[in-house]
Amino acid sequence: MSSALTGLFPHPIVQAPMAGGVSVPRLAAAVCEAGGLGFLAAGYKTADGMYQEIKQLRSLTSRPFGVNLFMPHPEYPGAGTGSTGAAGAAPSNAAAVGVYAHQLAGEAAWYETELGDPDSGRDDGYDAKLAVLLDNPVPVVSFHFGVPGTETLQALRRAGTLTLVTATSVDEARAVERAGADAVIVQGVEAGGHQGTHRDQPETDGTGIGLLSLLAQVREAVSLPLVAAGGIMRGSQIAAVLAAGASAAQLGTAFLATDESGAHALHKQALTNPLFVRTELTRAFSGRPARGLVNRFLREHGPYAPAAYPDVHHLTAPLRKAAAKAGDAQGMALWAGQGHRMAREMPAGRLVEVLAGELAAARTTLSDRPAQGGAL
Structure with a gap:
């Protein structure tokens, strides 16, 4: 990795920015203090809300940290018109969201709440947040979507800010390099939460590439430093992605279960709860592919959710909030990567130390292992 970025943190461990109240200042601070790179998630916050969290984080640590921004989403064809477009064309975004809202009416009745307004905004306050970050620079800023x-x-x-951009394909990584970012976050399909695809197209669902394969392809295609993300839960996995060409590893689900995480208690418990045996990419909660634990809501509504982000996110927000308030994990968005069953409950700083120890042990094992040949 570039010397400027390498010098930011002693351990090649990056805590992923998890929006929705998970990546709170106390979590980022604990990671930073332990020698990793902690991140705040600005997604779904106002510019002032982001600024207040940055101030709070700076009061907890003097070490470098990062802030993640969601890129604005363009209007979909026909959005806000309710029209079906030309003869034979697919229904517009607004029409598809309307159909989905009708399907969710029963959920709203069950949780005794109203559905959200799908037209609550598309840019996530991007320009205002960027202005804050230019006026009050932070060490690192990353971009998603x-x-x-x-x-x-x-x-x-x-x-004085270093920039990282998520990519889920070789073409996206090349676009990041052309734009002039400092590093690429290579996100494999194993990752929990939203896939950081640059163009959300329905026909690409289910065709994501696994992290190690994607990492090798991107390493041959671009010269930028790479941060590997997707399903990493152990120090031995960090060793593997470093050996495959990454300069650091970004972990989300591993930190979701820590003491300082802002995740709901039911979300933390679900990671290792035998009721939730697998994850799946779904549009059910937000309209964009995101990996979460398979629960009732995902099973019943995932197949019918339109490709309409952030419209669906706004639409389902009151349902998710009501489910959490009711203590019903079957109605919550339980974002998690494929390695969720390996989650460990402990302080975040301790987790960084454990991961660093596992990484060192894995490197020692690899260096001590003699080369072996012979037939398979």
């Missing part, structure tokens, strides 16, 4: 313009990346560089 697309690539910022070259001018934006250059402005952040002039402010």
Whole structure:
């Protein structure tokens, strides 16, 4: 990794920014203090809300940290019109969301709440948040759901901020390099939460690439430093991605279960609860592919959810909130990576130390192992 980025944190361990109240300042601070790179998630927050969390984090640690931004989403064809478009064309975004809202009416009645307004905004306050980060620079900023313009990346560089952008394919990684970011976050399909695809197309569902294969492909295609993300839960896995060409590993689900995580208690418990045996990519809760534990809501509504983010996210927000309040994990968005059963409940700082120890042990084992040949 570039010397500037390498010098930020002693251990090649990055705590993934998890939106929705998980990546709170106390979690990021604990990771930073233990020698990793902690992240705040600005997604779904106002610009002022993000700024207040940055101030709080700075009061908890003097070490470098990062802030993650969601790229704005363009309007879908026909959005807000309710029209079906030309003859034979697929229903518009608004029409598809309307159909989905009708399907969710029973959920709203069950949880005694109203569905949210799907037209509650598409840009997540991106410009206002970017202005805050340029006026009050932080060490690292990462981007999800697309690539910022070259001018934006250059402005952040002039402010002393290093930039990372998520990519889920070789083509996306090349776009990140062309734009001038400092590093690529290579996200495999194993990752929990939202896939950071740059263009959300329904026909690409289920065709994601596993982390190690994607990492090897991207390593041959771009010259930027790489941060590996997707299903990493142990230090031995960190050793594997470093050997495959990454400079650091980003872990989300592993930190979700820690003491400082802001995740709901039911969410933390579900990671290792035998009732939740697998994960699946779904649009059920947000309209964009995101990996979560398979529960009732996902099973019943996932097959019918339209490709409409953030419309569906806004629509289901009151349902998810009501389910959490009612203590019903079957109605919550239980984001988790494929390695969720390996989650460990402990303080976040202790987890960084354990991971670093496992990484060192794995490296020692590999270096001590003699080369072996012979037939398979």
